[in-house]
Amino acid sequence: MSVAVINYDQPMRWEPDSRGRLEQAAISLYGERGFENTTVAEIASRAGLTERTFFRHFADKREVLFAGGLLLQELIVSEVSGAPDSLPPVDAVAVGLEAAGAAIQERGDYPRQRQRMIAASAELQERELIKLAALAARLAEALRERGVDDPAASLTAEVGIAVFRIAVERWNEEDEPGDLPQLIRDSLDQLRAVTAGR
Amino acid sequence: MSVAVINYDQPMRWEPDSRGRLEQAAISLYGERGFENTTVAEIASRAGLTERTFFRHFADKREVLFAGGLLLQELIVSEVSGAPDSLPPVDAVAVGLEAAGAAIQERGDYPRQRQRMIAASAELQERELIKLAALAARLAEALRERGVDDPAASLTAEVGIAVFRIAVERWNEEDEPGDLPQLIRDSLDQLRAVTAGR
DNA sequence: CTGCCTGATGTCAGTTGCTGTCATCAACTA
DNA sequence: TAGTTGATGACAGCAACTGACATCAGGCAG
Structure with missing residues (x-):
């Protein structure tokens, strides 16, 4: 050696x-x-x-602009895998996404600059979307390893990513960057309110 | 003239x-x-x-491969706009998506062939995803016109698209094409079950 | 110490997607 | 009948990518 x-x-x-x-x-x-x-x-x-x-x-x-994304993906997946078994799937996903949110926030100005660049270019948006889709696929896999069956696993993952996207989008539009993990929690609550069958 | x-x-x-x-x-x-x-x-x-x-x-x-998508988008949006005011947002979206599902099914073999082509090419998947994102944006707009406030409108639209994606995906993976609108309904029910915070 | 090997880089030629510009000319219009 | 228009062709050019081969400092085996 x-x-x-x-x-x-x-x-x-x-x-x-x-x-x-x-x-x-x-x-x-x-x-x-x-x-x-x-x-x-x-x-x-x-x-x-x-x-x-x-x-x-x-x-x-x-x-x-997407090279660093792998680390974030690994963080999210490991958080989901490590979440207590008692946690329902959506909440396990939420744990992972909030951790990602926190990590993003710690990186200072760059994430928001980057997000603005992406928002300015259709080509970059396409790449961003397919990266998020890949993340959703990995998330679904992690859920399956938790024993979640497949239609539910994919759905939960995909919806989790949708919530994440919206939260990040709102975070980027703020003048002063707010609390991203909190925004993620809020979005998830909104989702619950919205899907709660009347 | x-x-x-x-x-x-x-x-x-x-x-x-x-x-x-x-x-x-x-x-x-x-x-x-x-x-x-x-x-x-x-x-x-x-x-x-x-x-x-x-x-x-x-x-x-x-x-x-995406030129025809505009018509589908218009169909969905008009269905959502035309849905009874009493219908909650998610269900209005569901109406639009089921209509789209029915329209797709009527087109015979082509939609499934096309979907398989897309699945075989990352480049095409990127395009597909951004088209769906555009559709989500139009959907959110239609919801806002129904008086739904904005965090909820975007979220509902985005989640609706996620449900739609999963349903279409499952439909494509079937050996014999099943009932797409039904698959969409099923996926939405799954979603409700999954997000129903205990 | 010597000489081989390796891996990161350079060089160069080529393909393909896509764009700008100008020419052409049938069909329409006045 | 003359002028206009709109869809197409012809051609030149740029930029993103790829494959093949050359170069050579540093590490390694002997």
């Missing part, structure tokens, strides 16, 4: 953390001129790399 | 219904080789037209 050694004195072949530099470059350019008005060549150039290298790190131009 | 006259004898400059021919060509090619493996040039060629003309009729390669 070998140990990674970082050499601080001798010149390396390349500057380190090219992926991180690409991410930074992309986000700042998207912020400056908008997503559609920046080319991958420009991103690569600002990062001191080539276009080809960009595509080695990110599947496509949009993916830069 | 002028009357459209169709000349059956004299040669026209172009074969009629180029848009329809493009649509047919695209759908059959997508079915034969899959969406990703067919180029717009091939579609245009099969339709006896040029690539440029394809893009005059359809905003992009995917849009061919």
Whole structure:
């Protein structure tokens, strides 16, 4: 087994953390001129790399903004799996989503900037939606592992995501960022009120 | 006011219904080789037209499969708007979605083929999702016009779409196509059971 | 110490989706 | 009969992506 050694004195072949530099470059350019008005060549150039290298790190131009989503997904799923068995499915999902909300809030300004970028581009919205759909699928799986049967599991997951979406949307529209987990709880209550058969 | 006259004898400059021919060509090619493996040039060629003309009729390669969606959207919205005022929001939405389900069912095999194509391509799924999101937005608007306040309106619309998605998905997975409106009703009942906070 | 190997990057050529611009010309209109 | 219009073609060009091969610092085996 070998140990990674970082050499601080001798010149390396390349500057380190090219992926991180690409991410930074992309986000700042998207912020400056908008997503559609920046080319991958420009991103690569600002990062001191080539276009080809960009595509080695990110599947496509949009993916830069969604690379971090996996961690959030894992957080949510682990929270759902770890929730007490006594908790009904919707509430288990709520636990996961609130944890995600809290995590998002801790990241400062970036999530809201990012959300505004997405709102400004149909292409990015499409990507966001399919990521959320994937999350819903993972959520449904987690519910099935809790013993929830399948029509109910998918439905609960999908509806949970809908609640989450609306809460995040409202959170983004606020002038001053409010309490996201609280917004999620509120939305879920609203949902209950709305579906409660008359 | 002028009357459209169709000349059956004299040669026209172009074969009629180029848009329809493009649509047919695209759908059959997508079915034969899959969406990703067919180029717009091939579609245009099969339709006896040029690539440029394809893009005059359809905003992009995917849009061919979603062109008809507008009518369905209008159907749903008009059903919701026309539902008795006494009906609670969720049920008004249900009326619209069931009508859509019935309309889809009447179209024979095509909707299920189309759905299978979409399921086979991430790109198409993205488009599908954003179309459904647009539908949810229109639905929410229709609810607001019924006097439903906004957090509830968006939530109801979004959740209605989630129910619809799941029902259609299950319908597509069946060997023999079952009763879609019924599936929608069932899914909604499931939802009620699931959200009924104990 | 030497020489091979590996992995991250560069280079380059090519495909495809999509757009702008201008030309064409049958059918309609005045 | 002359002018206009609208659907199409022709063509050039950009940007997103992909495949194939070259490069070479750093690590590793001997």
